[in-house]
Amino acid sequence: MSQTEQDLRVLRLLQGQPDITQRQMASELGISLGGLNYCLRALVEKGWVKMDNFSGNPNKLKYAYLLTPNGVRAKTRLTAHFLKQKLAEYEALKGEIERLKTEVAQPRGSK
Amino acid sequence: MSQTEQDLRVLRLLQGQPDITQRQMASELGISLGGLNYCLRALVEKGWVKMDNFSGNPNKLKYAYLLTPNGVRAKTRLTAHFLKQKLAEYEALKGEIERLKTEVAQPRGSK
DNA sequence: CTAGCCTGTTCAGCGACTGAACAATGACAT
DNA sequence: ATGTCATTGTTCAGTCGCTGAACAGGCTAG
Numbered sequence: 027m028s029q030t031e032q033d034l035r036v037l038r039l040l041q042g043q044p045d046i047t048q049r050q051m052a053s054e055l056g057i058s059l060g061g062l063n064y065c066l067r068a069l070v071e072k073g074w075v076k077m078d079n080f081s082g083n084p085n086k087l088k089y090a091y092l093l094t095p096n097g098v099r100a101k102t103r104l105t106a107h108f109l110k111q112k113l114a115e116y117e118a119l120k121g122e123i124e125r126l127k128t129e130v131a132q133p134r135g136s137k
Numbered sequence: 138m139s140q141t142e143q144d145l146r147v148l149r150l151l152q153g154q155p156d157i158t159q160r161q162m163a164s165e166l167g168i169s170l171g172g173l174n175y176c177l178r179a180l181v182e183k184g185w186v187k188m189d190n191f192s193g194n195p196n197k198l199k200y201a202y203l204l205t206p207n208g209v210r211a212k213t214r215l216t217a218h219f220l221k222q223k224l225a226e227y228e229a230l231k232g233e234i235e236r237l238k239t240e241v242a243q244p245r246g247s248k
Numbered sequence: 249c250t251a252g253c254c255t256g257t258t259c260a261g262c263g264a265c266t267g268a269a270c271a272a273t274g275a276c277a278t
Numbered sequence: 279a280t281g282t283c284a285t286t287g288t289t290c291a292g293t294c295g296c297t298g299a300a301c302a303g304g305c306t307a308g
Contacts, residue, residue, distance in 0.1 A: 027295095029294085029295075032295090047254080047255070047256085048255080048256065048257095049254090049255085049256090057295095057296075057297085058296070058297045058298070059256090059257095059297090059298090060257090060258080060259085060296075060297060060298075060299090061295070061296045061297065063256075063257070063258090064294095064295070064296065065295085065296090088254085088255060088256090088304095089255090089256080102240075102241075105237055105240045105241055106241050108237060109234065109237035109238060109241055112230055112233055112234050112237065113234060115230060116227070116230045116231075116234065119223055119226060119227045119230070120227075122223060123220065123223050123224060123227065126216055126217075126219060126220035126223065127220060129213075129216045130213075130216055130217050130220055138264095140263085140264075143264090158285080158286065158287085159286080159287065159288095160285090160286080160287090168264095168265075168266085169265070169266050169267070170266090170267090170287090170288095171265075171266060171267070171268090171288090171289080171290085172264070172265045172266065174287075174288070174289085175263095175264070175265065176264085176265090199273090199274095199285085199286065199287090200286090200287080
């Protein structure tokens with residue numbers, strides 16, 4: 027999976043559910059905790075996600091992961107980008123599948 | 138891309154064109170020369186591909202990359218495997234595309 | 249106060265590469 | 279023969295996106 031696609035999946039998850047633990051995110055996306063932390067850090071670095079202390083207590087470990095305005099814009103842009111890309115993929119798969127069917131039906135070297 | 142899919146792409150390339158340079162292969166597959174060499178080495182290690190000196194001269198650098206009998210069997214098996222997987226991917230993409238269309242049409246936070 | 253649980257953080261290691269340098273060979277011109 | 283050059287495969291340090299495991303800080307129940 028490409029990094030930008032992973033980004034979009036995280037953004038989608040957070041927009042619907044800002045108060046979610048990193049472990050829940052990781053499980054939802056099917057990756058490890060360390061891996062998710064790595065992705066999330068990159069999103070914060072890009073300014074797309076902000077980690078806010080939950081309920082205003084400065085010493086709590088639990089965070090809310092909020093999309094910044096730039097994050098919302100990025101999500102819209104990425105969504106459009108992947109819609110386009112996935113439509114192309116879809117068409118490409120048709121051809122790929124036909125080719126595979128042919129090869130399975132008539133393997134070279136068969137008698 | 139998964140390693141096994143990359144394997145299949147290399148096998149397909151070689152079955153059609155055993156006398157091809159590593160640079161041509163890399164270019165065809167859209168990866169670097171070092172990367173292709175890495176993949177190819179793994180295929181030789183698995184016994185799916187044999188590197189033969191071209192034209193019987195033991196000191197030539199140019200090789201022919203031949204599929205072994207096991208290589209041919211592996212290619213058939215992988216082809217069937219990916220046919221099945223890609224049909225599933227195809228179905229999954231339909232849903233994914235519909236979801237993306239909805240999000241593009243009705244972005245959250247729009248007035 | 250202590251034990252246990254839930255948080256996020258960190259880090260060594262790994263797989264699949266990239267990019268660049270390198271080395272061996274053959275062909276060609278001088 | 280000798281020097282140059284293009285063409286080949288090989289090697290290696292470094293990067294990226296992770297995994298799995300250990301770690302540390304804070305809350306809650308007993």
